[in-house]
Amino acid sequence: MATLYFDPKPIYCFCCGTSIRRNACYYYRREEEDTQNCFCTTCYKNTRGGIITFNGTTVSKTDLIKNKNDRECEEAWVQCSKCKSWQHHICALYNNTRDLDNSAEYLCLLCCLNENRNDVRVPYDAKDLPRTMLGDHIEGRLLKRLGQIERNKNPEVFVADNLSVRVVLSVDKHIEVKKQFLDIFEEDNYPAEFSYASKVILLFQKIDGVDVCLFAMYAQEFGSECGYPNQRSIYISYLDSVKYFRPEIHISARESLRTFVYHEILIGYLDFCKKRGFTTCYIWSCPPIKGDDYIFYCHPESQKTPKKNQLRHWYHSALRKAVEEDIVVGLSNLYDHFFLPTGKCESKVTAARLPYFDGDFWSDAAMDKASQIEQHTAGNREKMLKLIPNRSLKSMGLVNLSKETAKDILVMQKLRQTISPFKEDFIVVQLQYVCIHCHKVIECGKRWFCKECKIFQECERCHTADSHTSVKGEKHKLCEVLTGRILRDTTKEKDIIFNNGLFDTRYNFLSFCQRNRFQFDSLRRAKYSSMMILHFLSKPIGIICQVCCKPIVSKCYWKCGNCPEFTVCSACHIARGSKCHAHTLSETCSAALSSTGSEKLKQNTAVELLDVIKHASQCHSTQTQPCTYPNCLKIRKLFSHASRCTVRVSGGCQHCKKVWQAIALHSRNCRDSACRVPRCMSVTFTSFDLHSFFFL
Template identity: 30%
Template sequence: MIESHSQSLTNGDMKAATTGQIDTSSKQLLKHLPSRFNLSSGKYTLCVKCFNSIESESIFVGDDPTQALVEIPKKLFLLAKNDIQEPEIMIDCIICTRRWHQICALRLDQIWPEGFICNTCIREYNIKRKENRYIAQQLTVTDLSSRLEERVNKFLFDKDCHEGRVTIRVLASCDKICKVKSQLKIFYRNQVVDGYPYRKKAIFAFQEIEGVDIVFFGIYVQEYDERCPAPNTHRVYISYLDTVHFFRPKLYRQDVYHEILIGYLDYAKQHGYMYAHLWACPTREDFDYIFHCHPPEQRLPKLKHLRDWCRKMLDRAIAEHIAIDYKNIMQDCLDNQVYTVLDIPYFDDDLWPIIIEDSIEKLNQEDPTEISGKRKSANTYEKKLLKKMANQMSNCTDLLSIIFSTMEKRKEFDIRYYCTVCDDFDLCKKCYNVEPKYEHKMECSVLLTVDMSQDNEQNLLNSNDKSIASTLL
């Protein structure tokens, strides 16, 4: 990501630094540059990841693609942090001279270069404003976007809701490679592919509210088709999901979110995907996933509410014969008899590749006697698993044991007892079992996962229609 504004760090705090920048308006830096031609901007900013990915000692930048790029040594870039709050840009009406916030007036010079006229003057003097051609409906239509849009608007029509038509578009679609991390490649030398190819898509939903397109929903998905090696074959991964609560009417807001997700699962099913993976993790108050910021009054879902929300969506998908079942990742591994880490799906920006890397490092640091002691304390499944894997390398068995142990811990962590009377009162399993019991009735909630195979499909549906499975990690 390119940040156009950032602040230089003077205390050398590497942890806080998120961007690197070079200010080409500085006399000290300019005298080192071979030429200023094609450098009209004052700053060129890169994120740390992109900056470090450039192996050469120089970076080529420029503002005009028709001109030669300018070579800038990497040592001239300064560490910076993108934490400046930009002042609100103000604009004046060319008729009444009233001053407006540019963002409040929804003013963009590229659309209306002839000057700003406020809505008050437009009404009072009956002025016709130039039509804005840059609206959501004018964006490129794809098969996926048309299916989702048709499904959502049909739902709203059936509910007799006419607040504003919803427009859904795939704003980005590109081929990517999920690169396997270094520790796993070393651990399973010559047994692991370098990466898993997939198609990355960014899908957003807009609603026309008072004549303006408002984006209210977005998801990033990763699609691993039949050309991708196992275990990622025929899988989709919904890596990010984010919303802002502007959809109207509020009554159908959550239903519309569900319609989009179920519609995407249906689309994936129709294109041969057999499994879907979805994070069910509450949003942190200090973290923005897709949208740059959220309304301060927007409530963040608690763990229990998010689980119930996902369950409700998946139950609807099952009722429509789109999904077959859902379960947690531990149960999914048990049902599919996973005997090696290489059988666990491996996605970009997912939790489990990180846990696998950490587990390998932990395993490499452990003493063999400690590993032997852990084997003795393994549960029944792990003992059976280790016995079946006797012909494999011992370190592979130890690694899988660590991974399953982590999954089991997360499974225990995900068990919650919530009060049926009080709002947002939850207890962990340990606290729930402490006497005396809580005065109100408590119900158990366990994080769920989804899985499906063709054998299960024939048994459960007794039909030839393919269905999609969604796995909540």
């Protein structure tokens, strides 16, 4: 039997952010995991004195331990209860989280066949996940489009029944605009925060009887109730896939069936959003750095990381199809849309027109430029005025410049220079006709457009002439058309809300897969990882502590203002304080996790129970010298019973059940690699009745 090893967990330097190579040395804090908050050898040596300082955080070198990035982790095994043969967990699709004390019966596939058993090998099916209107719309449209492909040319195409599209996250959030961005403006009233709906869409395909997750997309929806300029806009934040789609065929000379299916998911999503009243979609076409992952952990070696032009071509190919179906009415880029004047007073170039999204490029770049300007001019507005060349003012359509707008215009001028070389990567998709001057949707009334320049649309308020001058300096005649009301009053939908901590952010999901080694680098591992993802989706795990990697069940927890995905439970914050994270943490209380009086009593009981378990595992009392610690003897008797019981949990023994549940509660809070509590590192947390524990 072959020994198989997982890919090593990626380790990054906490100071410079570079990846620590395999077999290279690094340093980590004594009280933390050896893959968390690490420092590369270069940063360690280049820092003078005994303290490493970065981002306002200081770490003493005496608190750091040297280690080598050479750890190997072997795939776990499971033994068949009948034939005693061994298989890898992954090969057997064995879910060890359902067997706390390793007492459950496991039969290999061969034994099941010999006994003519019809047991379901994989208990989780993607089709059993809750259905939503969005998921049904995308899936229904996808199956219809697959049905339109000619059967004679591609008889293998019709695998539609094996595909499932599901929305696994749909929750309302809000993003606060950073003060550095708000400080750019003096006159404009830019909103201090924006509300939006965060959504995650997954595609599953049943391969060899097992659902495999092949495609994932993160999107942010800013509805009609949101403030301008984010109002009625969508941001496609992340998109990822793994190359296991079946069959591997081409439906045309330039397009594979896999690409066709993934395009249809994106187009179906835009179609659904357009019908709900959204007007604009923003896409940042930015592929990951080679070796990095966006959503899925460990891609297959045969799947190459796309280059910028390849990914941009992929998006444009899908959007051109959407244009042919009248789902998309115009395509542009961020540079042409916001940084070029049109000659109208309503179309002034200002950062106040830029939308503000969670994780985007241009808002962070704008803040960086503003910070550089402040440092260079010491906040002096007159110095800022002198920094703007007249040529730049003319190209931006500006004549007179006041002190109040100097910083805004200077930021836009520098941001324009930054974006210009790769402006095509910032795609602006128009789902409704938008006036090129005032950037507002032409809901009703007269609309003027140019047959040559498809992006040119004019509303009745901004229309002044029957022709316009193109970018090439040519005069084009405008056509007039009467538009009826096209937008719904609200973009809100009456659909199921999913608040799943597993997919709350792409970082949460990626970290979860890395911690549990749910890899997608081979089909066998992709099957197992998808099975485990479906298992956790069937039992949502809520908000996860980024220190102990356990679900947060208390009312209050700690959150980082700079890193929205970083949350810490109260227990870890009490134990480590400021050492939990490089940035300042603030306490947050969740209404969903608020506790009543009885729940507080349970929490106090849980603390007492944890203390007893820890004490009992280290107690050396004898009959002649009995222990006086409350309930210690009772816990030790239960440990002894569990070690020799023949009925066990699988047979219905309630004593064993309570023991394993109590150990699971301890395991949830334990970070000691040398813990003496039996089976501490091999169990998972499950809820149980604390009050009845001591009354066995």
